[in-house]
Amino acid sequence: MMKKATAEEAVAVTSVFWDIKMFPVPPGFDARRVGPCIKRLLEKYGYFGPLTINAVGLLTDVHDDILGALSSSGINTYYGPFGASADIMWLFYEWTQKNPPPTNILAICDRTGLRPTREFNIFGPFSYSSPRYFRQEDAINWISLILAESEAVGEDTCSETGEYFCSICYRYDHPGQGFESFKRHLSSLEHTRKKLALLHPRREMFEEDPTIVRFQPEASFFVFGFNIDF
């Protein structure tokens, strides 16, 4: 069960950090409705402050139709090369610099990616099966939760457009530039070169054309010992 908001937390800004690969959009589900489902879930537990939802991870592994639908419903999309945990920790740090307490953070992600703190209200969408490690049943619980909320939300969607960010190139696209522009960036030579330099620095030294390199950047060489209570 999710943590209920106090009177102060009820009106504070809320940011959602969502690992879109670990906790995927339910198969066949209209991705434009994920945002309204998360908003309704938060309101059920008393969170009514301004809301920002950030989908984080290796976005190139997520279907373009899903990313486009999320973006068109006001969800920010962040490309991160390390999966999500390390990228979310970095985003969390940036967020806390810009949003002093009281703020709320809904962490739909591996909790080892966030620094523990008593200043910020950090909580999960439900009680995870393990206090530290991701388990497949958590992803199943997430899908069940979204499907249950969607029955109450109905066909509601949001017409806002989200922002786009590539953490390798430190490139920010404002909503007006559109999802297609961001998609082109993720397949560009400039982005590919920087990705290779970051994830495979020795390999890049010997490759003239990085576009011929085939790899799956399932990087997991960052280990964080942080733990927070959910």
Ligand SMILES: [Zn+2]
């Ligand atoms: Zn990039």
